[in-house]
Amino acid sequence: MISHHKELNSVIKISNLSKHYKLVDLSISALENVSFTVELGEIVFIMGPSGSGKTTLINLIGGIDNPTGGSIEILGEDIAQYSDKELTLYRKKRLAFVFQFYSLIPTLTARENVELVLELTLRKRKDISKLAEEQLTLVGLENRMDNFPFQLSGGERQRVAIARALAKSPDILLIDEPTGQLDQKTGDNIVSLIQKIAKEKKKTVLLVTHDQELECYADRVITLRSGKIISDESKSLLTQNDDGRISNAANI
Ligand SMILES: Nc1ncnc2c1ncn2[C@@H]1O[C@H](COP(=O)(O)OP(=O)(O)OP(=O)(O)O)[C@@H](O)[C@H]1O
Ligand SMILES: [Mg+2]
DSSP states (O other): OOOOOTTSOOSEEEEEEEEEEEETTEEEEEEEEEEEEEOTTOEEEEEOSTTSSHHHHHHHHTTSSOOSEEEEEETTEEGGGOOHHHHHHIIIIIEEEEOTTOOOOTTSOHHHHHHHHHTTTOOOHHHHHHHHHHHHHHTTOTTSTTOOGGGSOHHHHHHHHHHHHHHTOOSEEEEEOTTTTSOHHHHHHHHHHHHHHHHHTTOEEEEEOSOGGGGGGOSEEEEEETTEEEEEEEOOSEEEOTTSOEEETTOO
16 A cells, blocks of 8 residues: 655755855855755655755765755755764664765775765674675675675776665765765666665765756756756656656655
């Protein structure tokens, strides 16, 4: 039976969010009164020109930067009210980042990079290595687990970063320009993989990209310009998957 969860709280509720950076005698407005909500399992792309505030928005939601005004509610809680300890817990447990430049540790293998984040939350060696292997298999790297980043292509490294992000089983994935360093086809593969896994595992995703050709993988596209939302478009509720199956993005 199809269930409707529209009555549930939004996973992310952004209200009048502003961020001004102060530089000596001038103030740069990176975000200006931005408001939107994101529902469970939604894949939202954040688009817009360079300097429009995309990374700022992701960093604020990720709790690694503080807003000048407005609020960010995650699962009904305002993260601005969090103590440092609660904020750390939020970053550790609820969300995962994938950065543009992979940010893998070069002296650790793919497997060890994934295990490292699992060590933050799990104790048993056996559980850690099993879960790391599962995640790397999910992104198709079962044969490359013991390779170092320098032995992997850009796309493979990005897949390790995705495996690492998913390993924590976050509610929310924040992904900043995952394809910036990749060619079109590899970038397309990466975003299609993110979309597939996010749908299977009902993850809520905010993904920053410049690439309009990737829009087909979004449920919704929010476009920023000069720190303001200039459009917020939901894709058709009925979307056809690559394999021809019809899925309903609204039923989650
Ligand atoms: N720490 C900072 N101090 C001062 N200004 C900043 C800081 N971080 C960002 N800005 C400014 O805020 C604005 C928005 O920056 P942001 O990094 O969010 O843009 P973006 O949309 O991610 O751009 P890009 O596509 O180039 O990554 C820019 O004008 C930028 O110069
Ligand atoms: Mg950016």
